[in-house]
Amino acid sequence: MIRLVNATVEYPGGTRGLNDVSLEINPGEFVVVVGLSGAGKSTLIRTINGLVPLSSGELYVDGEAVHEMKRRELRALRAKVGMIFQGFNLVDRASVLHNVLVGRLHAVPTWRALTGLYPAEDKQLAAQALDRVGMLDRAHSRATALSGGQRQRVGIARALAQQPKVVLADEPVASLDPPTSHSVMQHLQQINRTLGITSLVNLHFLDLAVAYADRIIGLRDGVLVFDGPGSECTPEVFEGIYGRSLTADDTLTDEASLG
Amino acid sequence: MTLAASQASPPLPQRPQTSRFALWGSVVAVILTVITAITVEFSFAELIENLSRRNLVVEGLLQPDVSQIWSDRSLRAFIETLQLAVLGTATGGLVALPLAMWATDFGNPNPVLRNIVRTFNAVVRSIPDLLWALLFVTAVGIGVLPGWLALFFFSIAVVSKLTADTLDGIDRGPIEAAQASGATITEMLHTSVVPQILPAYTSFILYSFELNLRASAVLGLVGAGGIGARIEFFRGRGEWSEVWGLVIMFFLVVFIVERISVSLRRRLV
Numbered sequence: 001m002i003r004l005v006n007a008t009v010e011y012p013g014g015t016r017g018l019n020d021v022s023l024e025i026n027p028g029e030f031v032v033v034v035g036l037s038g039a040g041k042s043t044l045i046r047t048i049n050g051l052v053p054l055s056s057g058e059l060y061v062d063g064e065a066v067h068e069m070k071r072r073e074l075r076a077l078r079a080k081v082g083m084i085f086q087g088f089n090l091v092d093r094a095s096v097l098h099n100v101l102v103g104r105l106h107a108v109p110t111w112r113a114l115t116g117l118y119p120a121e122d123k124q125l126a127a128q129a130l131d132r133v134g135m136l137d138r139a140h141s142r143a144t145a146l147s148g149g150q151r152q153r154v155g156i157a158r159a160l161a162q163q164p165k166v167v168l169a170d171e172p173v174a175s176l177d178p179p180t181s182h183s184v185m186q187h188l189q190q191i192n193r194t195l196g197i198t199s200l201v202n203l204h205f206l207d208l209a210v211a212y213a214d215r216i217i218g219l220r221d222g223v224l225v226f227d228g229p230g231s232e233c234t235p236e237v238f239e240g241i242y243g244r245s246l247t248a249d250d251t252l253t254d255e256a257s258l259g
Numbered sequence: 260m261t262l263a264a265s266q267a268s269p270p271l272p273q274r275p276q277t278s279r280f281a282l283w284g285s286v287v288a289v290i291l292t293v294i295t296a297i298t299v300e301f302s303f304a305e306l307i308e309n310l311s312r313r314n315l316v317v318e319g320l321l322q323p324d325v326s327q328i329w330s331d332r333s334l335r336a337f338i339e340t341l342q343l344a345v346l347g348t349a350t351g352g353l354v355a356l357p358l359a360m361w362a363t364d365f366g367n368p369n370p371v372l373r374n375i376v377r378t379f380n381a382v383v384r385s386i387p388d389l390l391w392a393l394l395f396v397t398a399v400g401i402g403v404l405p406g407w408l409a410l411f412f413f414s415i416a417v418v419s420k421l422t423a424d425t426l427d428g429i430d431r432g433p434i435e436a437a438q439a440s441g442a443t444i445t446e447m448l449h450t451s452v453v454p455q456i457l458p459a460y461t462s463f464i465l466y467s468f469e470l471n472l473r474a475s476a477v478l479g480l481v482g483a484g485g486i487g488a489r490i491e492f493f494r495g496r497g498e499w500s501e502v503w504g505l506v507i508m509f510f511l512v513v514f515i516v517e518r519i520s521v522s523l524r525r526r527l528v
Contacts, residue, residue, distance in 0.1 A: 083440070105441065
């Protein structure tokens, strides 16, 4: 589904977000990316929908060469790839439904978006997405009226409304408390299991990574340093990825253990 | 024991010297004021002498002809002024919104086009309302049309400037979300940017309307229609009572409109 070949991202100033990463992610996999902040997790996720362009190397998503795409093709690619953000990225003043319909923009003509006359079919898809995360009854609430966990579920619904083949989640639970974090991770897992959507999730809580991932990818200074199933991830492996011993801050629960 | 007595007070750091720049700046400002006063031959004696002479303008002020308020022609001129202000604000304010958004990095990723829009906005802003009116009176002749065109451009200047400042401070998150979902720029601006700035933008439109109402009185003086033309008519004939009657009427209208607008704007933000 996703294939990176010697992918490198160099930011202005010379820092390398990604350094010669080669990687293949199969359809329907639930992959968690771990690494310290600045290790290139966000960069990796943002290359896949073309928000961050590759400096060199190749990237294929669903068989198409992303590194060769022009703006119009990139929009078509992004339609197939849903994204979930750490800060939710909702329009606070607008309704929940308005926010979820952003996920349908790629499919509706601009004049319909401008007039707000979305086709019934697209509204239905938005409603279905909201229903899947248990937020349908709040469709007409303002986004500001929701709690953090509810806002992230709206964020997930917005991505789902796209009917994506791939979902990218950049630290989706970093701004949430532990019980809410689990609820959001369960929603992501359920979407992956029931809809078969390939999922790539950045996390910095290692216990969450082990609990939910089919496969874990470790990044350090932009380099791929680990790639294997969650069951192989012992504390020693994580210490190798982090380049230091683990602390209580590395897990969602207070003990520095991976349970 | 008081706090001060219980411990030796630490020495206060020395106050920094008043900057030389500020000192010399004030000296230069005073000298410039004196020089300009001398060169324009300003004198209090002359001012008092002029005011104590028989003055038709001041006499008119003491006996304003308020009946002007109900005269058919003045009333019609007034309605024309209001129409000019509404039309100029609505059209100019509407055009200002995309112009402000196309001047931002997210609304216009092409740096060449973005600089063209920015330059256009800067030029429109640097021309004052009265100059717009003079330009259009010369270009399209005396009447309501040049007045509307002047207020159209003046509104673009005011609203696009204030909206641009608001756009600088918006939350970029929803923009990224719309981009990541495959939306076009126009769709992204409509769904992610406009809801964020709408209250402020509406308030700028009302503010621009207040400015336009006041400006539209002056526009008439150069032939761009409205109540200004009527005031200019009486001024030319030296009928100061009528002039003052109209000014009082204008004052009342502006005052009422401004009160309404201010209270509306307060509710928006």
